[in-house]
Amino acid sequence: MNIYEKVVDNMEKKRQYNATLKDIAQKTGFTINTVSRALKDKDDISAPTKKLIREAADELGYVRDSIAGSLRTGFTKTIGVILGDVSNPHFSIMIKGIDKQAYKYKYNIIIFNTDEDETVELQSIRSSLSIKVDGIIICPTQKCAFNIDFLERTGIPFVLIGRKINRDRFNFVVMDDEAGGYIAAKHLIDNGHKRILTITGPQYISSAIDRTSGYKRALTENGIKIDNKLICETGIQSGACYKRLKNLIKNNLNFTAIFAFSDMIACEAIYTLNELGLSVPKDISIVGFDNIQEHMLLPVPLDTISAMNTRMPEVAVDVLIKTINTPTAVEKQQ
Structure with a gap:
């Protein structure tokens, strides 16, 4: 077996074992329920206990199974961000602002670049839906009405950013x-x-x-x-x-x-x-x-x-999270 084959073999062996809550419980002496609640940062678990359990989890290489978690809660804690041209600093700054604000809600973001192409935009919407994001922030290409109409029909919460469509049922965050x-x-x-x-x-x-x-x-x-x-x-x-x-x-x-x-x-x-x-x-x-x-x-x-490219992302995330939690909420921020 050459060096490359040995590295691949070791990687495969590591993939075969993932530390579990049970492993952490056995190492720390706490119950599985206590371990689970500590890792979720629940208020009824003391700070010293959380620290001990988290250290044990890190030592064992524990990684939370987000897919299993989403099946239990119905939320993936992810936001799809669909923008026109991420090479444009305006959009790059916007992404940074969205990511920073999403982090406050313990959400991750997944970025899609449409290149201002409505076909790519539609594929980005479909991809976001296929990976079960909880909501979408989108700066629409506006070349056609179909994509946003389709997005609305899916029922997923979404917020338009930077560009608006004047319909009472749509959330959008724009500057004047x-x-x-x-x-x-x-x-x-x-x-x-x-x-x-x-x-x-x-x-x-x-x-x-x-x-x-x-x-x-x-x-x-x-x-x-x-x-x-x-x-x-x-x-x-x-x-x-x-x-x-x-x-x-x-x-x-x-x-x-x-x-x-x-x-x-x-x-x-x-x-x-x-x-x-x-x-x-x-x-x-x-x-x-x-x-x-x-x-x-x-x-x-x-x-x-x-263009308020720092403030707009913050408000867009706030509005989206509110919409995820209360789906009937509609807000227009300008």
Whole structure:
């Protein structure tokens, strides 16, 4: 038997034995019921007893059988998290916030990346259901209504995050995107800009619709005529802005400032402008959206609107847990 075969053989032998509550009870002298309650952190078990039992469990290599536990309680203590693009720092920050808040409820999360693809989104929903998650937090692609309608028909508790569907029976947690778009445009107007290009997301996405609406309101209130040529709809994934902005500049579109749908699009715009010999903010001013620089350092300082990407995850988890425990609860957090 070679070294590889010996390692595999040892691994197989280890798999054949899993420490049980009975083993811990025999080692500590407590009953199986006491051991079980101590490991579940029940209040009727003293702290010293819990400590002793947990140490014995660790020494024996005891791992709780979550599948067996879920069969007894009906809960897996897991949440499916379905997001559009986990390579985008906005979503990565969101995942961290969801995980941190879920931990407070002793829940684990399972992450699904849809790549903003509705087919992958539906598969992610089905996968979440197949592994019996207790609930789902989802930032929907919004390319079609079927996926969320299907999710609703399953009866599983879920919360929309970052994007909303205006139906009274749906829970969603979003920021005031219309106000955010207004503030961004107003900031640029107050700094003397009238030709403001907005690079926005697809207009089937609720946050893109609302941010564009806020942008338009700011222009109108300040007596600036809305020029549809300055409303540029683009994809929201990496690389989508680059070609579109280069073409706009090549076609001599006149603008002095940009309001970008996200910080990632803003950063892409800065890269594109620099490549074309234009300086930010000397030649073109830019405002982004999401405030990812609150959590990470960017190569250049960026004026940006906070998307509450820390607070939203906390509230989403709170609402979901409440819905899991009281299924009829419906909340809209903005």
